[in-house]
Amino acid sequence: MTAVISKPEGLLYDGADWDYDKIKRVYDAIEDIAVNEMGLDVYPNQIEVITAEQMLDAYSSIGMPLMYRHWSFGKHFARDEMMYRKGYRGLAYEIVINSSPCISYIMEENTMTMQTLVIAHAAFGHNHFFKNNQLFQQWTDARGILDYLEFAKAFITHCEERHGHAAVERVLDAAHALMSQGVHKYPKKRPLDLREEQKRERDRREYEEQTFNDLWRTVPRPSGSSRPSRSMSERKKLLGLPEENLLYFLEKKAPRLEHWQREILRIVRHISQYFYPQKQTKLMNEGCATYTHYTIMNRLHQKGMITEGAMLEFLHSHTSVVFQPEFDDPRFSGINPYALGFAMMQDIQRIAENPTEEDRHWFPDLAGKGDGMAALREAWHNFRDESFVLQYLSPHLIRKMKLFTVRDDAEDPYLLVEHIHNERGFRHIRKLLARQYDLGYLEPDIQIVDVDLAGDRKLILHHRVTNGVLLDESDAKAVLRHIANLWGYEVQLVEVSAVSEAVLKEHAVTAPSGG
Amino acid sequence: MNIIDRRLNPQGKSLANRQRFLRRAKEQVVKAVRDASSKRSIQDVESGDKISISTGGVREPSLHRANSGGLRDYVVPGNKEYVEGDTIPRPEQGGGRGSEGSPDGDGEDDFRFVLSREEFLDIFLEDLELPDLVKQKVKQSESFSLTRAGFTPSGSPANLNLVRTMRNSLSRRIALKRPKPAEIEELERLLKEAEERGDSEEMRELREALEHKHLRSKRIPFIDPIDVRYNRFESVPKPIAQAVMFCLMDVSGSMTEHMKDLAKRFFMLLYLFLKRRYRSVDIVFIRHTHEAKEVDEETFFYSTETGGTVVSTALEEMQRVVQERYPEGDWNIYAAQASDGDNMSSDNARSAALLRDVILPLCQYFAYIEVAAEHNMGLSALGRETELWRTYKMVQRPDLPLAMRRVRSRREIFPVFRDLFARDKVAAP
Numbered sequence: 001m002t003a004v005i006s007k008p009e010g011l012l013y014d015g016a017d018w019d020y021d022k023i024k025r026v027y028d029a030i031e032d033i034a035v036n037e038m039g040l041d042v043y044p045n046q047i048e049v050i051t052a053e054q055m056l057d058a059y060s061s062i063g064m065p066l067m068y069r070h071w072s073f074g075k076h077f078a079r080d081e082m083m084y085r086k087g088y089r090g091l092a093y094e095i096v097i098n099s100s101p102c103i104s105y106i107m108e109e110n111t112m113t114m115q116t117l118v119i120a121h122a123a124f125g126h127n128h129f130f131k132n133n134q135l136f137q138q139w140t141d142a143r144g145i146l147d148y149l150e151f152a153k154a155f156i157t158h159c160e161e162r163h164g165h166a167a168v169e170r171v172l173d174a175a176h177a178l179m180s181q182g183v184h185k186y187p188k189k190r191p192l193d194l195r196e197e198q199k200r201e202r203d204r205r206e207y208e209e210q211t212f213n214d215l216w217r218t219v220p221r222p223s224g225s226s227r228p229s230r231s232m233s234e235r236k237k238l239l240g241l242p243e244e245n246l247l248y249f250l251e252k253k254a255p256r257l258e259h260w261q262r263e264i265l266r267i268v269r270h271i272s273q274y275f276y277p278q279k280q281t282k283l284m285n286e287g288c289a290t291y292t293h294y295t296i297m298n299r300l301h302q303k304g305m306i307t308e309g310a311m312l313e314f315l316h317s318h319t320s321v322v323f324q325p326e327f328d329d330p331r332f333s334g335i336n337p338y339a340l341g342f343a344m345m346q347d348i349q350r351i352a353e354n355p356t357e358e359d360r361h362w363f364p365d366l367a368g369k370g371d372g373m374a375a376l377r378e379a380w381h382n383f384r385d386e387s388f389v390l391q392y393l394s395p396h397l398i399r400k401m402k403l404f405t406v407r408d409d410a411e412d413p414y415l416l417v418e419h420i421h422n423e424r425g426f427r428h429i430r431k432l433l434a435r436q437y438d439l440g441y442l443e444p445d446i447q448i449v450d451v452d453l454a455g456d457r458k459l460i461l462h463h464r465v466t467n468g469v470l471l472d473e474s475d476a477k478a479v480l481r482h483i484a485n486l487w488g489y490e491v492q493l494v495e496v497s498a499v500s501e502a503v504l505k506e507h508a509v510t511a512p513s514g515g
Numbered sequence: 516m517n518i519i520d521r522r523l524n525p526q527g528k529s530l531a532n533r534q535r536f537l538r539r540a541k542e543q544v545v546k547a548v549r550d551a552s553s554k555r556s557i558q559d560v561e562s563g564d565k566i567s568i569s570t571g572g573v574r575e576p577s578l579h580r581a582n583s584g585g586l587r588d589y590v591v592p593g594n595k596e597y598v599e600g601d602t603i604p605r606p607e608q609g610g611g612r613g614s615e616g617s618p619d620g621d622g623e624d625d626f627r628f629v630l631s632r633e634e635f636l637d638i639f640l641e642d643l644e645l646p647d648l649v650k651q652k653v654k655q656s657e658s659f660s661l662t663r664a665g666f667t668p669s670g671s672p673a674n675l676n677l678v679r680t681m682r683n684s685l686s687r688r689i690a691l692k693r694p695k696p697a698e699i700e701e702l703e704r705l706l707k708e709a710e711e712r713g714d715s716e717e718m719r720e721l722r723e724a725l726e727h728k729h730l731r732s733k734r735i736p737f738i739d740p741i742d743v744r745y746n747r748f749e750s751v752p753k754p755i756a757q758a759v760m761f762c763l764m765d766v767s768g769s770m771t772e773h774m775k776d777l778a779k780r781f782f783m784l785l786y787l788f789l790k791r792r793y794r795s796v797d798i799v800f801i802r803h804t805h806e807a808k809e810v811d812e813e814t815f816f817y818s819t820e821t822g823g824t825v826v827s828t829a830l831e832e833m834q835r836v837v838q839e840r841y842p843e844g845d846w847n848i849y850a851a852q853a854s855d856g857d858n859m860s861s862d863n864a865r866s867a868a869l870l871r872d873v874i875l876p877l878c879q880y881f882a883y884i885e886v887a888a889e890h891n892m893g894l895s896a897l898g899r900e901t902e903l904w905r906t907y908k909m910v911q912r913p914d915l916p917l918a919m920r921r922v923r924s925r926r927e928i929f930p931v932f933r934d935l936f937a938r939d940k941v942a943a944p
Binding site: 018023024031044045047048049050051053054056060061069070071075077078079081082085090101105108123152165169176177178179180181193203230254324325326327328329332333345390402403404405406407408409410413414415416417418419420421422424425427432433435436443446463465467468469470471472473474475476478479482 | 516517518519520521522524527528529531532534535536537538539540573574575576577578579580581582583584585586587588589590592593594595597598599600601602603604605606626627628629657759
């Protein structure tokens with residue numbers, strides 16, 4: 001054999017090029033750290049190597065490997081492709097799919113260090129989060145999603161062949177417009193259990209017996225004039241109103257839809273529901289993955305398994321990922337979930353392992369518990385962004401990031417700085433920041449409140465306006481048009497103040513013609 | 516862990532989505548392409564480029580809160596000097612404060628994306644056509660299409676018609692009474708029973724019968740070469756409308772570089788259009804100074820020459836070529852002429868006569884493009900008509916297929932071109 005420049009003992013790879021052997025070696029080393037040292041619990045992994053164009057493909061179909069066909073995906077592809085080609089925007093290094101096996105896409109252009117980072121980040125960080133966070137456990141079926149999408153794609157293709165592109169497009173357009181109003185926010189009602197029902201019945205009777213008061217019998221009954229309102233409440237009850245899942249309501253109750261149209265609404269609704277946990281845990285998910293890759297890369301470096309050069313390359317891309325521009329920076333566009341997530345994860349570890357006096361006061365249960373990883377795993381299991389911030393954002397981090405709150409009242413000529421990072425402000429800042437991650441607060445509260453089935457079948461929706469922020473008018477109008485297309489009759493949206501019940505604005509769309 | 520290499524998976528997964536998108540945005544895309552094409556050179560048209568369309572038809576609305584109004588609270592990082600109760604002047608609208616605001620918000624009035632060359636040309640050349648393509652004539656062996664024409668006993672194995680073959684085989688087997696496998700099995704069973712009973716007489720009979728059947732089934736094959744049938748195809752010549760386009764260009768000294776450039780661009784576009792839309796259109800290039808010559812494409816577009824101007828020579832040359840190669844009865848003849856409008860005064864009458872009496876009766880459509888210098892717009896606008904323009908104007912009658920246009924700048928080429936060849940246009944003035 002001729003002399004081969006041998007790698008130093010223990011080094012996993014050297015240089016920028018990657019091949020399958022190296023990836024395999026790196027994967028095994030990472031798995032060792034992730035599972036044995038960090039105690040992560042992951043779905044089986046599947047790593048797929050793709051090209052930049054395929055990455056764009058995946059982008060445009062909301063990250064899923066297969067998707068039914070719709071022009072909006074083509075639109076996103078066209079835009080992303082142009083941005084990428086002209087160099088305005090890079091591509092994500094990876095995409096990971098919440099499925100079992102957990103699929104991570106890595107791009108062929110990446111260097112070996114980037115592949116290592118991506119495997120640690122996606123195949124272990126995100127994967128652990130998907131498998132263990134209770135929101136995902138409760139709401140998504142990681143094993144079934146790919147099969148379901150396969151079905152959805154085939155079904156919609158079949159519909160297109162049978163009913164024509166235009167008809168399918170019309171339904172899909174409408175369904176997409178209502179996508180974020182197409183989720184169940186509360187767990188489904190469980191099927192009734194006889195024993196539980198009996199127990200409940202018994203409890204109720206006992207309660208009634210305990211609180212029995214004969215005086216109630218003597219209270220005069222309301223006269224017959226309340227009849228119509230009772231029939232109205234009965235009507236609402238029969239239709240399951242009020243209902244905030246607009247897609248669900250239309251799918252089940254719209255009088256003029258055909259079976260295949262209902263099925264399409266259902267598909268879009270299911271996909272929307274599948275993504276609902278991801279929307280609620282963006283901060284934590286990225287925080288978890290970033291913390292995981294950071295820890296793993298550092299351990300690899302400590303163990304002498306990657307070179308100094310690789311470590312520097314990693315640090316360079318890591319720091320640009322967790323960079324948080326300040327509010328007056330031209331690059332500022334909101335709080336970077338990677339930055340805040342990562343900072344909070346590190347902060348939790350710090351509190352658990354090296355608490356200060358202040359931490360002991362603020363987090364009596366957590367401070368000084370010793371095992372930072374265990375504390376993190378617990379947090380990753382139990383919380384979503386909103387509750388996570390509410391629970392774990394520490395004064396230390398608020399000071400470090402110099403967070404402050406600004407009140408923007410359209411009636412005032414100025415913006416008002418309300419709270420800053422001081423003793424008086426911590427709790428307020430934490431509360432407001434948590435609310436910025438609360439989907440229930442961020443998304444307008446829109447419900448179907450009434451429909452007069454016996455009369456003109458007008459569908460009435462209410463938007464309960466908080467803080468006087470109305471809906472975007474032109475978009476609301478366009479969406480109402482879509483709803484009317486599905487419903488088949490007149491649709492009215494009333495914006496009602498949540499405080500005073502006063503009607504602030506009304507939008508109405510007449511029944512679609514020729515339906 | 517599995518590693519899967521997906522790089523070789525079929526590309527263009529989103530092509531179907533792209534087509535749906537283009538169909539959806541058709542109206543705006545067509546408009547954008549028309550707008551864009553007026554600003555670009557032919558090379559650009561060939562390469563395809565970025566276009567932007569308004570988001571009107573491709574908006575994806577959703578129910579979301581408006582960007583302004585009401586009471587909002589934000590948490591932002593990086594406090595430097597503020598204390599509680601400080602006020603900040605309201606930033607300009609759209610200052611991007613806070614993390615709210617929809618991603619598909621205001622800044623999206625224009626949607627920009629890249630059209631490929633094919634898509635661009637398709638849209639650009641859509642609903643253009645040669646007017647009045649009527650003289651249909653089948654030209655030999657230009658294009659054939661295969662049609663099925665029954666069955667044949669010989670052919671290539673790929674064309675074997677299994678059903679037909681098996682049907683023949685079955686009828687032959689029935690006709691010749693080939694023993695069925697079931698019959699033989701039955702005999703064998705009986706023989707066995709006879710053997711068990713020890714009935715030698717019956718055994719002998721059965722053996723004979725069996726022998727006979729075996730022989731017969733050997734003699735009559737399951738499939739015989741005479742059963743085999745193949746699908747037969749016939750090539751049918753496709754009728755093609757024969758058309759020829761004459762491109763006449765003035766390259767005399769009076770044409771400035773700018774004018775030549777315009778004329779060449781026009782012909783380049785014409786060439787592109789014909790090549791794309793009519794695969795079998797002949798194109799004849801004629802350029803002239805004081806004498807005309809038929810040249811090839813390369814020379815026509817890229818070589819230079821100067822001299823005086825005698826327009827009639829080009830028309831004569833065209834007449835000669837027509838007589839030689841394109842008999843009027845069989846061909847749809849088109850011509851496009853580009854010139855700066857200068858002509859020898861003595862030649863005008865002759866040109867007019869030639870055009871009126873010889874060329875126009877031959878032609879389905881004759882387009883005259885006059886190129887002018889960009890800066891003397893004012894003069895032309897005042898109505899200083901060139902010699903040739905006036906000459907042709909005199910020839911022009913509503914019933915003659917003569918169209919005349921003036922082009923001053925590159926920007927006008929595309930609109931004029933579209934105007935000349937728009938589909939709804941019948942050979943009108």
